Amino acid sequence: MTCLAFLGLALAAPWQEDDGKARRLIEQLGADFLEEREQARKELEKLGKAAEARLVDALRSPDHRVRKVCLELLAVLKSSKALARGAELFKGDEDESVRDAAFLLLQALGREAEDPLIAALSSSRVEHRKGAVRSLAEMKSEKCAEAMAELHRREGDPELKSAAFQCLKSLGVKPFLLECLGSADPALRRDALEGLARLPGDDVLEAVGRLFGRESEASVLGPAFDYLKASGGKSEPHFTAGLKSVHEHARLRSIDGLRAIRSEGAIPAVAVLLKEEASDPVRTAAADFLKSHGLKAEDALIDALSSASVKVKLEAMRVLGEIRSEKPLERIARLYREDPDAGVHGKSFEYLARLGAKAEKELLGALDDPDKEIRVLAIRALGDARSEAAIGRLLDFLAELDPVVKVAARDALVRIGPPALEAVNRSVEAGKVKRPAAEAILALFHQEEVEAFLDRQLTEEGQSGFYEGQFKDLEAFGTPKAVPVLLRIVQEPGYKFRFSERVERVRDYEIKMRELAVMALGELKDAKAVEPLKAALGEASAPRFTDTIHEELLVSLHKLGEKGPLEEFVKKSSAEAEAGLRGEAKDDACTLLFSLGLILNRVGRREEAREAYLRIVKAAADHKLGPTEANTLPATLYNLACLAALKGDKAGGVEWLGKAVRAGFVDRQWIRMDRDLDALREEEGYRKLLADDKLFERPGD
Secondary structure, three states, rough: OHHHHHHHHHHHHHHHHHHHHHHHHHOOOOOOOOOHHHHHHHHHHHHHHHHHHHHHHHHHHHOHHHHHHHHHHHHHHHOOOHHHHHHHHHOOOOOOOHHHHHHHHHHHHHHHHHHHHHHHOOOOOOOHHHHHHHHHHHOOOOOOEEEEEHHHHHHHHHHHHHHHHHHHHOOHHHHHHHHHHEEEEEEEHHHHHHHHHOOOOOHHHHHHHHHHOOOOOOHHHHHHHHHHOOOEEEEEEEHHOOOOOHHHHHHHHHHHHHOOOOOOOOHHHHHHHHOOOOHHHHHHHHHHHHHHHHHHHHHHHHHOOOOOOOOHHHHHHHHHHHHOOOOHHHHHHHHHOOOHHHHHHHHHHHHHHHHHHHHHHHHHHHHHOOOOHHHHHHHHHHHHOHHHHHHHHHHHOOOOHHHHHHHHHHHHHHOHHHHHHHHHHHHOOOOOOOOOHHHHHHHHHHHHHHHHHHHHOOOOOOOOOOOOOOOOHEEEOOHHHHHHHHHHHHOOOOOOOOOOOOOOHHHHHHHHHHHHHHHHHHHOOOOOHHHHHHHHHOOOOOOOOOOHHHHHHHHHHHHOHHHHHHHHHHEEEEEEHHHHHHOOOHHHHHHHHHHHHHHHHOOOOHHHHHHHHHHHHHHHHHOOOOOOOOOOHHHHHHHHHHHHHHHHHHHHHHHHHHHHEEEHHHHHHHHHHHHHHHHHHHOOOHHHHOOOOHOOOOOOO
């Protein structure tokens, strides 16, 4: 042997040796003794890829034990070369253990074995079907859709059936999911809707619409409703059709849907439902839908008044009153006078009362109603309407023995105002009304006028503030008439505000009204207010007083010449604020500085106020105070905007105002009311800021 030949043998030896070893080991897999077979398996595992070709060849071995182990080893290797033979063995090998091993190989190959795995969906063994579903779902096989759907239709194993559904749902197989909408199983219909939620299309909309119209299960109706609602105006015909559903909750949801998409075209259909509906909740929902369209639904509601059903008439009258429809006035007035049903009588009166002055003639007639409650309501409605035609009858009611009627008549005369007061005085002179009663009416008139002025200083959010000239109208009304009322508001713990019944947060309303009353007393500069205000200052801990009212007491006394209390407060608070900024109580220091800024600004020391506010801004930035800690920051920035505007610094005012709004000062109504900002109104930055609705959104809007 030449040296060259020897070298060739040496180079070939390693793979040839592995190949030979693999052949011997594979033959050993068929040995009689388990120990030998296991030893061969371990050695083949060590050879790994070097044994792949021989392992594939061995899949044609007549010994099922050899075929099985080779398949298992090839699965570990994820051998693509074994795919074709492995698929054949899975499909037709007579030995079950070999078929199981072949299936493991197919699973290991994943996407490469997609077709054989799809075929495995029809396997007679549930374990293979489950494994195939799992593998095809993991690889997101779109190719399997038809076979997977067929499996779902015929499968008896609940767990496997559910797995097949989840696979098809995740794939978004639209035809299958649409088919499931017709299932007798409500859970399947619900899950199908969930899968279709992200699959837009007219075919889906039509199918969901048909389901919605016939659905009886609330758990399915909800998702169907959500899909239709998200489709906007396209869902109108389906919601309209749903009005005729035999299921009450479907009719209710149909009305909800039509209202959500603001369907004007559905007004006639909903009007028919209002007239024909037997269910109270559905009837009310139909009436409220028509109400949401206001006067556009007026004719439909008027038509409902002709219904033989009392309940329908009641709903129609309620809504017509709430939308302030004047068109059916004569018709409803006739119902009030002639309908024998007590409910119709009462509801028709409510309509008339809502119209107020427009129904003055009918309300005057209601003063003779046999029902005392209606008479009292008519008195109040005529008072709110400022009906001069009612004055004579109201004066007669002052002589009533019934205290409720008498009080209602008194309050109505107060609301009517000067013409009624003149009539009261004439009645005193004629001996028909006692002077104490007339004086009480005059006092109430003054009280309401003063309260009404203060109330106008509040925004819809219940907030207020101060600007120069804020109380000029109150001064024009007359200091001698206003001051006694203002002092009562401040002094009387149980003072009853005339308008408090119309607000939700009565306590907050009363605090703000007292705060404004104290401010007004300082601005009106009536010396008679000094001692009562000093007394109130001494009661600072009383429940009716707050820190803000205490601060306004200091300001008002200062404006009335009593400067000592304010100066003492400024000195003490300044020292405490400085100490707080140096120590840990920085949020408390900011609160004190804010109070100082308010007080100093109110007494005309604007530069000192500005310095106090700037200290807050600096502290919030330097110490990174959070929104809760620096809770005065939005109002601080707003007040800096006011000071800049008053100084003529328009650019600075707009800049500070923008910072205030972005920091949380979102009471746009007060910004528009505050005369301190008048210099900014024509600035482009101001207009853009106020026009940006998103900036003024409140949490939960």
